[in-house]
Amino acid sequence: MKKNTDTPQSYAEALRKRALAYPEAHEDHPWGEIAIKVRGKVFLFLGSSAEAVSFSLKLPQSAFSALLFEFTAPTGYGLGKSGWVSAKFPMELAPPLELIEEWIDESYRAVAPKALVKLLGGPDGVTNAGSPEARLQRKASAARSGASAVPSSKPAKRGSAARSSARPVQKKSPRRTPPK
DSSP, X not given: OOBOOSOHHHHHHHHHHHHHTSTTEEEEOGGGSEEEEETTEEEEEEEEOSSEEEEEEEOTTTHHHHTXXXXXXXXXXXXXXXXXXXXXXXXXXXXXXXXXXXXXXXXHHHHSOHHHHHHHOSOOTTTTTTSHHHHHHHHHHHHHHTSOSSOOOSOOOTTOHHHHHHSOOOOOOOOOOOOO
């Protein structure tokens, strides 16, 4: 990591401006902290002091790899279990802004409604995975490879080959009628 010549406040301001550039993003101040929200849902908590800049964001896809950095930790209050990651950069270290901007983008896409995410365009593995375009691409890819486009998550229907091979079907004995 390279040495920092800027202040934590200047980095915090750069991250704040980046986050507020997203559709319908707005700033709120619960608990005296800066929270950047989209339609009432937080996607970035941001703070700075004379010594450091810190933030927390939701990273459902890259939380595991983000936590490998020495400056990150799972967010407290149980949020870390849901993919929230916190980072803190001391004044002497220059934060990797390009990486943090990617994290802000992922966090926004994870929290924002799908209609707003569509306005952004670009790749989005989670939100657009079920879109018609994505399904057509998977179908075309599967047709070329000879595999099924999407594995079925539905249970097998009664009497299907999958069910009959899993458990043998018992034949019913003829019904006996009692003598009169």
